[in-house]
Amino acid sequence: MAGHSHSANIAHRKGAVDAKRGKLFSKLCRAIFVAARAGGGDPDSNLRLRYAIDKARSYSCPKDNIERSIKKATGELGGENYEEVTYEGYGPGGVAVLCEALTDNRNRTASELRKIFEVCGGNLGSTGCVSYLFTYKGVFLIEAKTVAEERLMEVALEAGADDFKRVEDYFEVTCDPKEFESVRKAFEAEKIAVESAETSYIPTNAVDLDLENGKRMLRLRDLLDENEDVQNAYSNDNIPEAAMA
Secondary structure, eight states: OSSSSSHHHHHHHHHGGGGHHHHHHHHHHHHHHHHHHHHOOTTTHHHHHHHHHHHHHHHOOOHHHHEEEEHHHTTSSSSOOOOEEEEEEEEEGEEEEEEEEEESSSHHHHHHHHHHHTTOOEEEEETTTSSGGGGEEEEEEGGGSSSSSHHHHHHHHHHTTEEEETTTTEEEEEEEEGHHHHHHHHEEEEETOEEEEEEEEEEEEEEOOOOHHHHHHHHHHHHHHHOOOEEEEEOOOOOHHHHOH
């Protein structure tokens, strides 16, 4: 679940991996399946598939799971049929929430998400109700202790990045999605270790929440993360430290 801080998002997801490993692997393999079905099973010629595989590997998804998903998508094995759907809604306190899902049953997924939003004090909305509050970007996170700020800034901006900032213990580099591969290759060439590299929806503003709504928003994040159909969820919340604790 991506809120206003991508470093907080990474910590949130990494910390929950062990408890939800089975569902996480299922989500990662669905993303691989859809990428391979759309662009073929060769990651060298299918960038989307390569990114999906890299993400799965970063969470230690078994090699057999990855290969099986590709074979299902390319017809070597019988497989499911998923479609990509984006759901939009409002969380507690008026927070904008954008959910990317891979589903084999739109009605089931919409019903489940509607219930999740309502339980947490929000509501599922119509297409376009909050998407205008986000911009689509390539996002790289680099641990601050692993590289000098000036060097990283120089490499990132020369490769086509459009923003660079320090967020807690990380440097956050953003770029136009068209420049994602260029920036990724530049970091790789300079042996700059990247904690996370992905395309993501970045909120253009943030909604400050009080303690109670902050707790409800964290509950909403967890429930969306637990839903197997939801691949990614983005929000513009600013949750107080007291609620995070």
